[in-house]
Every structure is written in C-alpha cells, then in structure tokens.
Amino acid sequence: MKSFLKTVFASFTGMLLVLVLLGLLIGLMLSAQDIPQPVEDDTLLTLNLGVPIVDRQPQERFAAALKGALQEKETGRQSLRVVVTAIRKAAKDDKISGLYIKGNVARDGYASGWAALKEVREAIETFKASGKPVITWQEDLDEATLYVVSPADELVLNPLGLLEFNGFASEIMYFRNAFEKYGIDVQVSRVGKYKSAVEPFLLDHMSDENREQLNALLEDLFDEVVAGIANSRDVTPASLYQLAEQEAVIEADQVLKRGFVTAVGYYDGVRDKLRELTGTEAGKDIEKQKSVSEYFASLGKDDDAKDKLVVIYAEGDIVSGSDKKEVGGDYIASLLRKARHDDDVKAVVLRVNSPGGSASASDIIQRETRLLSKEKPLIVSMGSVAASGGYWISAYGDEIYAQPNTITGSIGVFGLFLNVQKLINEVGLNVEVARTAPAADVFSLYRPKTDQEMAVIQKFVDNIYSQFLEKVSEGRKLDKTDVHEIAQGRVWSGKQALKLGLVDKLGGLRDAIAAAAEKAQIDEYSIEEYQKEGSLMEEILKEMGMETRAGNSPMVETLWKRVQFLLSLTDPKGFYARMPYDLSIH
Numbered sequence: 001m002k003s004f005l006k007t008v009f010a011s012f013t014g015m016l017l018v019l020v021l022l023g024l025l026i027g028l029m030l031s032a033q034d035i036p037q038p039v040e041d042d043t044l045l046t047l048n049l050g051v052p053i054v055d056r057q058p059q060e061r062f063a064a065a066l067k068g069a070l071q072e073k074e075t076g077r078q079s080l081r082v083v084v085t086a087i088r089k090a091a092k093d094d095k096i097s098g099l100y101i102k103g104n105v106a107r108d109g110y111a112s113g114w115a116a117l118k119e120v121r122e123a124i125e126t127f128k129a130s131g132k133p134v135i136t137w138q139e140d141l142d143e144a145t146l147y148v149v150s151p152a153d154e155l156v157l158n159p160l161g162l163l164e165f166n167g168f169a170s171e172i173m174y175f176r177n178a179f180e181k182y183g184i185d186v187q188v189s190r191v192g193k194y195k196s197a198v199e200p201f202l203l204d205h206m207s208d209e210n211r212e213q214l215n216a217l218l219e220d221l222f223d224e225v226v227a228g229i230a231n232s233r234d235v236t237p238a239s240l241y242q243l244a245e246q247e248a249v250i251e252a253d254q255v256l257k258r259g260f261v262t263a264v265g266y267y268d269g270v271r272d273k274l275r276e277l278t279g280t281e282a283g284k285d286i287e288k289q290k291s292v293s294e295y296f297a298s299l300g301k302d303d304d305a306k307d308k309l310v311v312i313y314a315e316g317d318i319v320s321g322s323d324k325k326e327v328g329g330d331y332i333a334s335l336l337r338k339a340r341h342d343d344d345v346k347a348v349v350l351r352v353n354s355p356g357g358s359a360s361a362s363d364i365i366q367r368e369t370r371l372l373s374k375e376k377p378l379i380v381s382m383g384s385v386a387a388s389g390g391y392w393i394s395a396y397g398d399e400i401y402a403q404p405n406t407i408t409g410s411i412g413v414f415g416l417f418l419n420v421q422k423l424i425n426e427v428g429l430n431v432e433v434a435r436t437a438p439a440a441d442v443f444s445l446y447r448p449k450t451d452q453e454m455a456v457i458q459k460f461v462d463n464i465y466s467q468f469l470e471k472v473s474e475g476r477k478l479d480k481t482d483v484h485e486i487a488q489g490r491v492w493s494g495k496q497a498l499k500l501g502l503v504d505k506l507g508g509l510r511d512a513i514a515a516a517a518e519k520a521q522i523d524e525y526s527i528e529e530y531q532k533e534g535s536l537m538e539e540i541l542k543e544m545g546m547e548t549r550a551g552n553s554p555m556v557e558t559l560w561k562r563v564q565f566l567l568s569l570t571d572p573k574g575f576y577a578r579m580p581y582d583l584s585i586h
Contacts, residue, residue, distance in 0.1 A: 037290075039298055042097045042279045044289040045090045049148060050103030052077045052111030053120065055353045055383050055509075056313035056531050077108070078293055080116050080383075081311070081529075084510060086292035087123040089299055091130040097277040099127050100289075101136040101152065105144040110315060110353050113384020114221055115403035115494070117148050119508035121228060125151045133277065137270040140164070146260065147225045150232035155261040156270050163255045165240065166248035168218045176204045183422030185448055189458045191465035192412025195489025201416060213490050217407065220493035224405045235259050307525040309516055310339045311349045311509075314365070318357030318389040324531075327354050329361025332393075335530045336368035340375055345528075347377040347520035349512045350397065356388025359413065359464050365393045366471065373398055377519035381512035382406045382503065387491055391502070392468060395475035398519060401512045402494035402503040409502060411472060412489025413465045415457055419448050476501060 057079040090096040101124070105112050128134045134152040138145065141163045149155060157163070179186060179201065186201040196210040206214075222244075230237045239258060243250065252264045275281070278288040290298070312335045316326035324331055339345045350369065356362070372378050373396055380397030382390075387410035394400055402408060424431065424446065431446040442453050449457070469487060473480040478501055486492075486500050497503045505511070517525060 037294070037298065039093070039095045039290065039295065040288050041095050042277065042288055043095055043295075044274060044278050044286065045086070045096050045099045045295055046289050046291050047083065047087070047099065047101045047120075048078075048103045048291065049101060049105045049112075049145060052106050052108040053080050053083055053116050054078070054111045055080050055116070055315045055351050056529070057082070077111060080119060081509060082296045083292045084119050084123045084508075086296040086299075087120075087127050088510075090295060091127040091132065096132065096295075098133040098135060098274075099124070100274055101134065101149050104138070104140065104142065105148060107144075110384060112144070113353070114144075114224070114405040115382070115384040115508070117144060118224070118228075118403050118405060119510065121148050121151065122508070124148070125232075128153060135270060135273060137265075137267050141255070141261075143168075143225055147228055150229045150260075152262075154263065154270070154273070156263045156265050157252050157255055157261045159252055159264050159266065161252045161255075161264075162249055163252075163260060164249050165243050167244040168222045170214050170218060172200060172206060174200045174204050174206075176200075176202060183420065183424075183426050185419050185422065187417045187419070187449055187454060188414065189417075189454060189461045190412065190414035190489075191461055192414075192487065192489025194491070195410070195412035195414050198414050198416050201418075216496075217491055217493055220495055221405050221407075224495075229260075233260055301526065305524045305526045306344060307520075307522045308342070308345045308528050309347050309349070309513060309520070309522070309525045310342075310345050310528050310530060311351060311513065312336060312339065313351045313353070313529070313531055314390070314393060315351070315353040315383070318354055318361050318365070318393070320358050320361045327357065327361070327365075329358065329364040332365045333368040336365070336372050338530065340368070340372045345376065346522050346525065347379070347516035348372060349379050349381055349509070349516050350394070351381045351383060351509055351512075352386040352390050352394050353383030354387075354390035354393075355385050356390050356392070356410065359389065359392070362389035362392040363467075366396060369393060369396045377516050379512045379516040379519070381507075381509045382408055382494065383509075388412065392471065395472050397475075399505065399512075399515055400503040401505050401507040401515070402497055403508060404493065404495040404506055406494035406497070406503075407491055408494060408497050409486070409490055409492040411468055411483070411487035413461050413468065414489075415461055417443070417449060417457075419445055421447050472502075 054077045057077065087099065090099070105117065107113075124134060128151050133154065135154045135156075136149045136152045137156045137158070138149070138161065139158045140161045141157060143165055146163065146165070176186075188198045188202055190198055193209050194213050196207065196213075199207055199210060226237050226240045229235070230240060235258065243258075250258075252261075255261050256264050271286070272282070274286055274289075275284070278286050280286050280288070312332065314327045314332055318327040318329065320329050322328045322331040322334075336348070336350075339348045369378060378397050380386075380394040380400040382394065382400065382402040383406065384403075385407040386394055386402070387408050391408055391411060421431075431444075433441050433444070433447075435441055439453060441447070442449060469480050469483050472478065472483045472487070476483070486502070492500065492502065494503060494506060498506055505515075507515075513527065517523075
C-alpha cells in the first residue's frame, strides 16, 4: 500500500511538473513576441480602429493572450498614448513609408470615446503634414470612423459601402410604469435639477431639464465632428448637416460625388498601392509593416533620464477599495502618494475618464491630489468623460485640460433606494424583522424608508453637495454661488466648460504631459505609467501564482525554486535540488 501511494504521489508530482514546464515553454514562446523587432526601410505603419482605444492598457489574461498569439490576430485593446505617440514619432522616421488605417471605430465601455478619437485624428493630421501618405480603405463609414480618417490622402470606400451620417442621439429607457406594475417602489434623495441619473426610476418620460442639457451636449459633440470632417475633406459644414437631417444614409457613388471620400474601389487596388510603398513584389504578402503597438515597442526608452513624469489613469467607475479594473479609491490614492514620495518624480498627470461613482472614494483620491499639488505639479487631463466624481477628483489640478468634445461637469449628488415590499406581498411572501433600534434595517429592500429616515439621508446628500461646491470653488478659484449656478448636476461639453471656468485649456493627454514638464521645468525626462501592464511572461507567471521580484533573473529564479520543491518530493538524494538556477532570459 505504501509503495502504491508513493507511486501515485510521484506520478501526480511528475504531471504537475510537466504542466509547469509546459507553461514556461509556452510563455517563453509568446514572450518572444514582446521583443521589439528592428524597423526596416520602407516599413508601413498600420492602425486598426477596430481595436478599441483606451486610456490605460488593461492587463490581458493568459488565455486571451495565448488565443490571440496562436490565431495571429489583434485582440484586446490599445493604449491611446501608444497610438498617438507611435503615429507622431513615425511621421519623423525616415524608415516609415506611410500610414494605413483599417477598420471601423469600435466602442467598448469608455474605449474610443470622442475625446480619444480627437487625439488620434490630430496625430494623423501631423503624420500627413510630414508628406508621407495616409491611406485607408473602408467597407462602410459612420460618423466616428469618418471623423478619424477624414484627413487621409486616399480615402477609398467599398463600391457597395454606405455612409451613415444621421446625427447623434441619446436613448433612455424609463422604468416607472413597469416598477408600479410589479410592485417595486423607488425613493430618491438628490441635489441638482439636472442630476438625471435617477429620472428613469421616477418618471415615465424625459424631464425638460434633462432634455435641455442633452440637446445642448449632443449639439456640441456633433458640431465638433462636422467641423473636423468639413475641414479635412474641404466640404461645407452645411452639406454635412443637410445630409444628417434629410438623408442619413447614402451610397458609395454619392459619397464620392459629394467629396467625402477620394475614391470608390475594392481593397485589392489599395493593396497594390501599399505594395509600392513597401517595395513588395506584385502578388506577394506585405511583410514590412508594423502596427502602432509594435512600432511603439521598437522606440527607444528614456531610461537614462533621472527625472520622471508619471501618468496615473483614473478610468472607469469610481469605487471604494483597491479595485484595479475600475477606479478604486484606495488604489488610485496609493499611486498618487507613491508619486508624491518619489523624489525622482518631478510632475504628475492625472488622466480622468470616469462618469463618477462613490463620493467617499472620490474624496479619498482628491485628498491625495491636494497633498501632491502642494509639492509638485499636478496636471489633469480629461478624457471622453470626467463628470460628477470624475470632476471631484480633478478639481485641484494646477491645470485642467479637456477636449472640446469631453463630457464633464455633473456637479451634483443623489441617492437611490428601491424596495420590493409590494412585490413580495403580492406573491404571498412576508418579511418580519427583529431589531435593537428603529433604523437598524434602514437599508432593507423589504420596506420603504420612513419620512424621518429620508430626511436624514437628504441631510447627508445636501452636505455632500455643499462640500462639492466648496471644493470646486476652492480648487477652481470660483465663487461658490457661481459654482452652484453652473452645477446642479448639469453636464457640459469641454468647449462650454472652458467658458465657464471648469477647465483651463483645450487639449489632450499629450498637451497635458507637455504642460506638466514645462511647469516642473524639466527638458529630459522619462514617462512612467504605474499601471502599465507587465510583459507577457510576467503576466503568465503572475497567473501561475509566481509574482516577480527584484533580483537577478527573478522570473526564472522563482519558477525554478518551485520546480526544485516538486522534484525534491520524489528525489530523496537531492540530485535535482543541487542544479543551478542562475539562468537568464533576455
């Protein structure tokens, strides 16, 4: 029996060892893709708009990375700073022969928002100004895609392609009647007549105030798109407004006739042009091409620069705790604190792309922004949305940058409470409560709150709103009464926010970084992103429970120690345990 158990245990250990070594082998194979390859002469830079563009590159799970590598296709998301920097650097690189843009703009959550698209569009304009060709072929076109690719020298549309240009709309579903039908009650506490997040639960229609702010916001966003396209394609804004109002969708021949594209044709004709740019023989695949991410990886790093400029991303809903996928209050505060305590960090850019969330989490982050700004420059760069809590954490920046089509403001507070007492009673259920105090079950789903309880909650909400106004007033150096007039939960475009004093300048992340460096009086510096993902190999080892640490060849050292332990279980003489692990992977 003892021999049997020993054999089973040894077999299990061996299988586990094989799996670990197999994981390492796969990781090494995939990590080879992380090694930057040199840029050849006549290389074509490519941008795939079908890959969503986010502020902060998310960490990719091992399974997704493996799937993407084996299928040899782009997956996941791409970083805005990577895209913009790569395009602008490539404009000055003699080895880059042109830029090819493919795919329609793909949105996913906060990805590829209007402010981000404006930065990409501006980078494309810079590339075009270098004299190198910008080429795109599109199966179909919509407002977002045409806005980005309209600066192209050659904009080719598929013969059966369509241009959808029908304006912007905001569609909201209202639940009041359904809630009444099924016995769900709603109680709300809020400050700000424009704070519309609670409306779908209270009303069966859009309020006049919400319609007013949405119409104004949509018009500003659409005007920016129209102005950009009209300028790039040398058409009149009136022709675009007329298209949206009277036709909405037109076919390829009309798109060409009206000057919105340069040609109508199939991809094979464009591919021949790309072959010419890369010196590729007819009929051969185009090998000399690099995606913006690949090209960015090939660029030299400023590791020799002692001074650092840190970019911290607040992208997603603001929540309490250390959530790294959203804007965890404790987590972002710890990053700001880290930058404040690092003497090599001379300035910080806080990039905000958030609709808000928890007031307490927002205040935790804001506290660190105030402490940091007392010691070193803090520039805020607003992404596509920096509203409510997103504005709360921005208010104390030395300067705030936003794009004309950024959505910001929403300075207001609300609390929403549902109860299903009627619903459960109608189906024969009843909830009884034993409590030590009248309000012990105040947040129960099974009863409505009393008037006294709602009065207490409203007092808290009023107090938070008052603090919000005071913080904006102090941070932006505005009179509190004036802040109240432009607050009340109303959202504003970046263009309007500039006029109201809620932001300082119009510009993107690149402009904010330049402003931070200037304010810190540094010329040579490296840009560090605390939230930047690790190499693929590091992510694989992390998922296997093998965090890397400082030291010589840390990944191999950690892995080999695990392997040694497994081998030692079936190696009483310790032969394998004496094997060296001072290998290195470069």
